[in-house]
Amino acid sequence: MMHTAPIIEFDRVSKVYPSGGGPVTALHDVTLSIAAGEFIALIGPSGCGKSTLMRLIGDLEQPSAGTVRVKAKTPEQARRDRDYGIVFQAPVLYEWRTVRKNVELPLEIMGRPAEQRRERAMSLLRMVGLGDFAQAYPHQLSGGMQQRAAIARALSFSPSILLMDEPFGALDEITRERMQVELLSIWAESEPRPTVIFVTHSIPEAVFLADRVVVMSPRPGRVQRIVTIDLPRPRVFETREAPRFFSLVTEVREALRAVDNGR
Amino acid sequence: MQATTVSRSVDVPARVSSWLRDVWPPLLTFVVVIALWEGAVRLFQIPLYLLPAPSQILETFLARPGYLLRIGLLTFTNALVGCAIGVTLGCLVAALCVRWRVVADGLVPLAVAASAVPIIALSPLMGIWLGSISPASKIAVVAVMTFFPTLVSVYSGLVSPRADALLLMRSYAAPQRVVFSHLRAPAALPFLFSALRVCATLSMIGAVVAEFFGGPQNALGVYIKTQAGILRTREAWAAILVACLYGLAFYVAVVLAERAAMPWKRGR
Numbered sequence: 001m002m003h004t005a006p007i008i009e010f011d012r013v014s015k016v017y018p019s020g021g022g023p024v025t026a027l028h029d030v031t032l033s034i035a036a037g038e039f040i041a042l043i044g045p046s047g048c049g050k051s052t053l054m055r056l057i058g059d060l061e062q063p064s065a066g067t068v069r070v071k072a073k074t075p076e077q078a079r080r081d082r083d084y085g086i087v088f089q090a091p092v093l094y095e096w097r098t099v100r101k102n103v104e105l106p107l108e109i110m111g112r113p114a115e116q117r118r119e120r121a122m123s124l125l126r127m128v129g130l131g132d133f134a135q136a137y138p139h140q141l142s143g144g145m146q147q148r149a150a151i152a153r154a155l156s157f158s159p160s161i162l163l164m165d166e167p168f169g170a171l172d173e174i175t176r177e178r179m180q181v182e183l184l185s186i187w188a189e190s191e192p193r194p195t196v197i198f199v200t201h202s203i204p205e206a207v208f209l210a211d212r213v214v215v216m217s218p219r220p221g222r223v224q225r226i227v228t229i230d231l232p233r234p235r236v237f238e239t240r241e242a243p244r245f246f247s248l249v250t251e252v253r254e255a256l257r258a259v260d261n262g263r
Numbered sequence: 264m265q266a267t268t269v270s271r272s273v274d275v276p277a278r279v280s281s282w283l284r285d286v287w288p289p290l291l292t293f294v295v296v297i298a299l300w301e302g303a304v305r306l307f308q309i310p311l312y313l314l315p316a317p318s319q320i321l322e323t324f325l326a327r328p329g330y331l332l333r334i335g336l337l338t339f340t341n342a343l344v345g346c347a348i349g350v351t352l353g354c355l356v357a358a359l360c361v362r363w364r365v366v367a368d369g370l371v372p373l374a375v376a377a378s379a380v381p382i383i384a385l386s387p388l389m390g391i392w393l394g395s396i397s398p399a400s401k402i403a404v405v406a407v408m409t410f411f412p413t414l415v416s417v418y419s420g421l422v423s424p425r426a427d428a429l430l431l432m433r434s435y436a437a438p439q440r441v442v443f444s445h446l447r448a449p450a451a452l453p454f455l456f457s458a459l460r461v462c463a464t465l466s467m468i469g470a471v472v473a474e475f476f477g478g479p480q481n482a483l484g485v486y487i488k489t490q491a492g493i494l495r496t497r498e499a500w501a502a503i504l505v506a507c508l509y510g511l512a513f514y515v516a517v518v519l520a521e522r523a524a525m526p527w528k529r530g531r
Contacts, residue, residue, distance in 0.1 A: 060430055079436055086434045092427045096449045096527050109435045109445065137527040 007161065007195050008034040008057055013066035015052050015221075026052045028220035029066070036160070039187065039196045041206035041213045043252065045259065049221020050199045050214075051165055057197060058084050058163050071160065078161075082110065085154030085194070089166040091146035093138040093153075100125065100134035103153045110157060124152040127186055144175040151183065155190060162187075162194040166201065177240075180208055184235055203256070207248045208235060215252060217259040225255040312494040324501040335505040338483035341398050342470035342513070345405025346462050352406070353413025354455065360414075361421045361447060362439075371418055377411040386473045395477030405469040409462040413455075420454025421447045453528070456521040463517045467510035 015027040027049040034040055042050040055061040056068050059075035070078035093102045103121040125131050128148040138146055147167060168176045200206050206213045210229050217224040229248055231239055239245055297317050304316040360367035386404050393400040424446050432442045474484020483502055490498040
């Protein structure tokens with residue numbers, strides 16, 4: 001895929017946390033450029049700073065050094081402009097709201113008219129296969145269904161950037177693979193198509209979803225390698241059985257092993 | 264939706280039967296206790312001034328139910344007004360504690376301690392400050408009694424949302440008042456109702472006991488104390504029965520309000 005102007009730029013970014021045993025460097029000197037509409041997977045062992053990287057983009061944390069630019073703005077300005085939709089590992093649905101009301105929440109805060117909110121929420125719920133559960137409460141849904149509702153909520157206001165922090169980490173393997181296919185089709189259907197930053201622990205998941213896999217190494221967190229995934233889209237169930245899929249999985253795995261050996 | 268529709272229509276008789284299943288064990292226990300009480304009083308010929316039989320208490324109550332319920336209502340009104348003041352202030356101060364955490368750091372540990380203290384001991388002093396006959400002193404006791412548990416409970420409800428839920432609000436660039444109205448307040452609702460359940464019980468106790476230290480002649484606490492003082496235990500017990508009825512009614516009203524206010528908790 002060819003992309004033009006970068007939507008997210010990291011320029012020699014570091015993040016240091018103060019801690020009891022002295023400062024801990026979560027990210028060290030990261031320079032990275034992400035194009036609009038790209039699907040980026042961040043992968044690496046625990047403590048490699050992949051979640052920190054995502055949180056810096058979303059202005060949920062601030063860098064200790066270097067600059068992050070999002071759509072040529074500061075992350076804070078981008079957040080105020082509502083450029084981000086976020087999906088966490090837990091669905092974080094508000095239990096007192098019906099599924100539809102949960103999806104409407106960002107639109108409600110942004111002051112959109114009720115009729116418009118309702119239509120948007122219903123069309124998204126149908127897109128994620130929850131059309132029949134609009135009036136249900138979150139606790140009546142399975143974990144996978146709750147996470148689909150969370151994705152619909154993140155997409156409700158058509159943000160240009162979708163930040164996903166191990167969104168399928170709590171799901172079983174079968175549900176997880178189905179959700180990956182669904183996420184890609186939702187992403188492809190979304191207009192305009194958002195840039196996705198997807199944090200994961202799973203190598204096949206990263207390869208299946210992403211245009212580029214950013215392999216990170218820990219202590220201090222750095223970008224180790226970037227693997228370009230040239231699998232054709234749309235990616236379907238059979239994609240996982242293609243020889244090219246295996247060779248790319250191997251490539252990412254080797255890069256991660258180099259991380260281990262480098263220590 | 265199919266699953267929910269089906270469960271809604273089929274479950275009406277099922278819900279009634281499950282309600283019956285829940286209700287009959289305590290009901291049976293209650294009947295057994297009353298029967299044992301009645302039997303023991305008759306069998307051991309316990310003198311009336313020590314312990315009247317349930318049938319005698321009921322008889323005394325039914326002899327003049329209007330009068331007893333009317334003096335009960337006076338006491339109950341004090342309980343209700345005091346509880347409303349205490350709970351409202353508790354909620355307001357809890358909200359202030361969320362806005363200014365410094366206030367919370369100073370106040371909440373004290374409130375936890377105050378919840379464990381027998382506030383009822385303040386009753387005679389409230390009588391000195393606000394007049395021992397006036398309802399103000401009773402209302403004040405109840406207000407103080409219900410304020411602290413409400414503050415503690417509602418505050419912990421307001422700060423209960425997880426970090427992720429707050430970050431989500433941050434990502435929507437939601438102003439503080441929206442975070443409060445759309446996240447903290449609804450999250451605190453179950454905590455408020457559990458405080459209300461406790462306060463419903465506390466406030467009736469507070470109102471009756473406060474009247475032991477003085478009050479108008481036609482108040483429930485004064486009546487119980489006077490009747491017990493001249494060993495008219497049947498009359499005292501009949502008044503206690505009325506206090507129980509009002510307390511129970513208050514509690515049931517809270518439970519019903521809770522069910523109406525939190526539809527998402529139903530059928531869990």
